[in-house]
Amino acid sequence: MPMLGPLDRVPLWLLLGVTIVVLLLSVEGGYRLGRLRRHRTEQEHGPHVLALVTTTMGLLALVLAFTFSFAASRFESRKQMVVDEANAIETTYLRAGLLPGDHSAKVRGLLREYVDLRLEAVKLGHVEHALQRSEELHRELWKEAEAVGREHPDSNVVELFIEAANRTIEVHATRVKVAVRSGIPGALWAALYVVAVLNLTAVGYHAGLVKTPRSPTLATVVLSLSVVMMLTADLDHPQEGAMRVSQQSMLDLRRMMSD
Numbered sequence: 001m002p003m004l005g006p007l008d009r010v011p012l013w014l015l016l017g018v019t020i021v022v023l024l025l026s027v028e029g030g031y032r033l034g035r036l037r038r039h040r041t042e043q044e045h046g047p048h049v050l051a052l053v054t055t056t057m058g059l060l061a062l063v064l065a066f067t068f069s070f071a072a073s074r075f076e077s078r079k080q081m082v083v084d085e086a087n088a089i090e091t092t093y094l095r096a097g098l099l100p101g102d103h104s105a106k107v108r109g110l111l112r113e114y115v116d117l118r119l120e121a122v123k124l125g126h127v128e129h130a131l132q133r134s135e136e137l138h139r140e141l142w143k144e145a146e147a148v149g150r151e152h153p154d155s156n157v158v159e160l161f162i163e164a165a166n167r168t169i170e171v172h173a174t175r176v177k178v179a180v181r182s183g184i185p186g187a188l189w190a191a192l193y194v195v196a197v198l199n200l201t202a203v204g205y206h207a208g209l210v211k212t213p214r215s216p217t218l219a220t221v222v223l224s225l226s227v228v229m230m231l232t233a234d235l236d237h238p239q240e241g242a243m244r245v246s247q248q249s250m251l252d253l254r255r256m257m258s259d
Contacts, residue, residue, distance in 0.1 A: 012233060012234055016226060019230065020222060020223065022193075023197065023200050023222040024219070026196075026198075026204065027200045027201070027218050031207050032204075032208060033201075033208065034207060034210075035209075049210075050206055053202045053203055056195075056198065056202050059199070060225075064225075064228060064232075067184060067189075071232045072235055074183065075235045079245050082175075082246070082249050083249045085171045086249035086250050086253045088170075088171045089168055090253050091168075092165050095157070095160050095161040098160075098161070100151070100152065103144055103148045107144050110144070111141075115253055117130050117133055118130065118250055119247060127180060131180070142169070145165050179245075196225060200221070200222065203218065231243070
């Protein structure tokens with residue numbers, strides 16, 4: 001079963017819209033609070049508040065940079081796993097051609113279905129079904145490996161095929177872990193949003209405290225921060241949005257299998 005994170009069920013466009021609204025409300029709430037505070041006391045000084053706002057801005061930049069770096073790293077890992085899996089399957093497919101009897105045709109048929117299944121899962125998003133069927137294909141593939149191994153226990157060709165089949169199964173497990181069951185932790189997302197809300201509230205508070213009119217630059221800050229946060233979420237959704245993991249290696253492999 002895929003392990004979905006707290007934002008995996010939220011479309012990216014909706015996430016962007018909600019983030020913009022929440023941050024704008026944070027600025028406005030802080031601004032109103034600053035104006036109210038200004039009317040009630042004269043003891044709070046703008047330069048002191050500005051220094052604190054600058055500190056929180058640095059903290060927000062740190063958390064955002066860490067989150068973005070984490071998402072980018074996972075994105076690159078997912079890209080590499082596609083290449084690794086395509087190479088592992090291709091090796092198994094080629095070595096299957098050396099198997100005796102009807103084992104060769106059966107194994108190659110299983111591998112073609114396996115690649116089709118991977119491409120269909122990416123295209124249609126049927127991840128759960130793809131994982132279940134993949135495990136079934138692994139069992140069928142390993143049964144063939146066991147059968148040909150018993151028939152030819154001393155064959156170097158069979159040994160090489162079993163090694164390649166085992167590698168294919170191992171890479172699948174790694175790819176599932178990297179691409180499906182890992183992502184930005186919910187605690188990190190929560191920390192990022194809390195720090196962003198508090199920071200924008202502080203910015204608005206300072207503007208209200210020093211009698212600064214509502215400036216369009218505040219909207220610019222909100223939009224810029226929202227876009228970067230959305231881009232981070234996009235990197236964490238490898239098959240959704242603008243940043244998608246290329247499946248070209250698998251497509252090339254499928255064409256090779258059809259020749």
